[in-house]
Amino acid sequence: MNARLREVTPGLAGDAQIGRALDRVDGPLKVAGRAPYAYEFAGSGETAYGYVVGATVARGRIRRIDTSAAERAPGVVLVLTHENAPELAPFGPRVAKSRLSRPRPYLQGTQVRHWGDPVAFVVAESFEQARAAAFLVRVEYEVEKADLDTRVEPHRDEGFEGGGLPDSEIGDLDAACAAAAHVVDVTYTTPYQHHNAMEPHATLAAWDGERLTLHVAHQMLAEGRTSVADTLRMSKEQVRIVARYIGGGFGGKLTTECDAILSAVAARRLGRPVKTALSRQQTFHNCTHRNESVQRLRLAADADGRLTGIGHTSWQQTAWFDDHIEPTVTCTRALYAAANRSTRLRLVRLDLPMSDSMRAPGEAIGMLTLECAMDELAEKLGMDPLELRRRNDTDVHPEKGKPFSSRHLVECLDEGARRFGWDQRPRTPASRREGRSLIGYGMASAIRPNMLMASSASVHLDAGGRLVARQAMTDIGTGTYTILTQIAADALGLDPAAVRIEMGDTDFPKASGSGGSVGAASAGNALHRACLDVRRQLLDLAAGDAHSALFGVDAGARSSARFAGGWIEAAGRREELVRLLARQAAAGVDGQGRIEPGDVSQDYDQQTFGAHFAEVAVDADTGEIRLRRMLGVFAAGRILNPKTARSQALGGLVWGIGSALTEETFVDARSGAYVNRDLAEYHIPVHADAPEVEAIFLEEHDDIVNALGAKGIGELGICGAGAAVANAVYNASGVRIREFPLTLDKVL
Ligand code: MOS
Incomplete structure (x- = not known):
């Protein structure tokens, strides 16, 4: 039995800024219309x-x-x-x-x-x-x-010229399926989507x-x-x-x-x-879009629900002049143990615009189908779908053989089940009725890779103890300004109000930017190192200053010094930051920091994990699907700011609702035009579609990923979220739909 992890709670971080639910530092500017966007x-x-x-x-x-x-x-x-x-x-x-x-x-x-x-x-x-x-x-x-055969047929196999992932073939999947007690062999489709x-x-x-x-x-x-x-x-x-x-x-x-x-x-x-x-x-x-996909999933299991084989082949459209492929099978490679495996990506070239990454590219739509197929397998086994996931957990990456830097999938499943009331689920599909509504519960795992991109930062601490940090980083609304403020404040023991983050300019040191959920850890660790550079200089100045209380402190004491509340403490003595600056650095102190992926251990596979739960109501007469409630529980390293993290996770859950129920771009097969190209006809879930949605993070300590212990969280929330909704629709209605989005016409 795994130990329960505590929920991350705001406000228990003592005098530290990291971990506090600090309000967005750019919030006042935004609500006052004083945060200028490109066109302004x-x-x-x-x-x-x-x-x-x-x-x-x-x-x-x-x-x-x-x-x-x-x-x-x-x-x-x-x-x-x-x-x-x-x-x-x-x-x-x-x-x-x-x-x-x-x-x-x-x-x-x-x-x-x-x-x-x-x-x-x-x-x-x-x-x-x-x-x-x-x-x-x-x-x-x-x-x-024009070739606009948008329903990409699995028989079309045009390969791709690199740039994508090579196939993975381990063991013998065909033999595993032939010998298995239970086999699921299903094909799902996901539609064209636009970022909006x-x-x-x-x-x-x-x-x-x-x-x-x-x-x-x-x-x-x-x-x-x-x-x-x-x-x-x-x-x-x-x-x-x-x-x-x-x-x-x-x-x-x-x-x-x-x-x-x-x-x-x-x-x-x-x-x-x-x-x-x-x-x-x-x-x-x-601009770019997400391609339609056709995904064949093959799952083989023994009578106890242990997977013996996993197969996942994904066909996707791409523009004829550009080979772009979403890594749809990446999560399938990492999530569950099974000895026999086959995962493949295939492209079909059409006369449509270029596609590119969209909201957890590959992982989002790959998890949508894998986690629905797992639900189908659980049904065949007559097993609790959550138990099926638990039974196929693994300590090492099933294809790379590396251990995970941290993996708390089962803890997320169990905590989510407890909070959601999973034991109250209808055991038989289409068995619970409230008036005209059929009620169903669904769940799914969540997983997404954690990555780091080379980033750098420069900081200047002025004589008044105010810090300005510069990075060619971006904040796409996710809270980057805020978490960087917290990181810098903690490193130098400053009040967040004394920290100014300047970003969004290539005149500043190069940083990751926002993509692939790498921003917080990449830019954050670079900034952290730049602040450590300043700390080191300040301690050297103090140790060499006969007027400082820290005069003569040795290297050991300097390395364990504490910066808090505007003071520097070392070897049981302390000096006020601004006094040291006034005596020794009237022009301030400059620091530089840089981090590269190679700076962290390559001996581990790094992922974030979670569990999704959903309850839906399906109108028995009209097929209308309404989400009732949804919960996501995640373990994703150190949470820098519980407030901005929760907001991102909620966004992921809502996009999950969209992927399951509403979002779809239609292509006019005569002209190659997208026909529903506005927010009136491209349906993004709104508040009324997401009545009770909650996301929580569990406290996960991972010293391997980087010095801050932070993993990327931006795209985790969507991975598996749609599958939980879709599985709930099946549980409610007894109708298994394999063509996303699940609209009422397909339920009836
Ligand atoms: Mo993200 S789809 O890498 O912006």
Whole structure:
């Protein structure tokens, strides 16, 4: 029996700032409208406004383009097309060395790659004038037949040219299935999805001589800078990317899009700043999306529910000109023990826009199907689905053979079951009725890899004891400003109000940015090290200062010194920070910090874990599904801020509801256009869809992952969340739907 882990509770951290539920430090600015987003910056000089004109065919060539009417329209100052655009670096081969920093050229020829592909860019004195003129651009196409067979058929196997994960084949899955007491062999499909961040993509581009500054909504500034510089054939030093505040990302702002490149090109041509906002509709076609997937799951188990085989093959669409693949089978490789295993990713190339990462790419939709298949297996076994998970827990990564740095899956399952009242679940599907409603419970495991990306930071402690930290980091609304404040405050014993975090600027030291749930640990540990650099210098100054109470303290005492409440304590003596600074460092102290993935042990596999529980009501007459309540319990290293962590986990749970019940982009098989491209028709769960949703974290201590003991939590909440909802729908209705999202027409 595993020991119970305590719940992380805010406010028990003594005088430490890490672990406190500190309110967002940027909250007051945001609610007062004083946190500027990309589109809200003013250019110096007369800013002009750009509007993207997208192709209206899925595949073909521009035969003729007539911009004369647009050019004569009021306020128009420039219409760019392939006929007058500057030559940019080519997009390059289908497989990019680095996806996020590859060149993103536009208006480079007559070829149309997908519906919405930019064919012209209209710039005018106002946004409204540019938009009005955009509709006057006349384009004639030579239309070619497009491949839009969106229901990716498993028989199509076009492989991929690297960039993805190699297959894993361990033991003999076919033999395991043939010999097993129970086998599940099922195929699930998940739909096209779009990120739909609150803030659509936008850019302000301004040139100062040969130097370009872009205010742009972007999650990863270093990659963005390389992408822009390479596209425009400039050096990276000539490009500055600024993204102080970002209104959500979800992976949709990992890439550099046409708003940034075309604004830069037009601003250079015009010699004035150019601002471009994509409409909500344009973000569907001109930014990335999540692909549809077809996933075959094979599970073989003995009579006691021990897995003997796990198979997972995922087919996904990708744009014909770009091999992008979600690592859909990654979690399947790590979650449960089984001797025989086979996991594969396959691509099918279609005439649709480029895809890229979205909200736990691969893990989210891979866990959606794996954890539903596990529910199907539990049913065959006549076993509690939670017990099935517990029985297949493992101490080592089943495919890599490495131990986990920490793994508390079973603790999350048990704690969740206790809190949720899992023992009250209907044992038989479609057996509990309340009026017209059928009531069901479902559960699923959660898992997601923990990663680290190279990051650096610089800090300056001034003579007044105030710290300014700088990193080319981003806060996409997740609380990065806040947790970095807490990390710096603790390292130097400062009040959070004495710490100012400056980020979102490539003029600052390079940091991870926000993606893959790496931000907190990566940027946080770099900042921590920069603060330790300052500590070391302060202690050296004190030890060498005859006027300091710490004069002469030895290296041992210095390394165990305590910084708290504005004082430095070592060897039982103490000195006030500002007095030391006044005597020894009137100009302040500068520190630098850097962390690389290789700085932490590679002998362990690192994952975060959790458990999801859901209760739904299904209307027996109409098939309408309503979530009643949902709980996520997670163990994910040291929780830097319980408040911002809970918010992120709740977001993950809500996206889980969306993946199970509501989110789906439809492709028009005639035109290649996404047809439901706004928030009225692309259904994201709202408060009314998520009546009682709770997330808790268990206290997990992991000294292996990094000095802060922090793991990435951003994307864990969605992994498995949708499966818990879907399994609850089955438990309620007795109808097993394998085509997501589960809508009422499929229940009936
Ligand atoms: Mo995330 S999908 O890596 O922004």
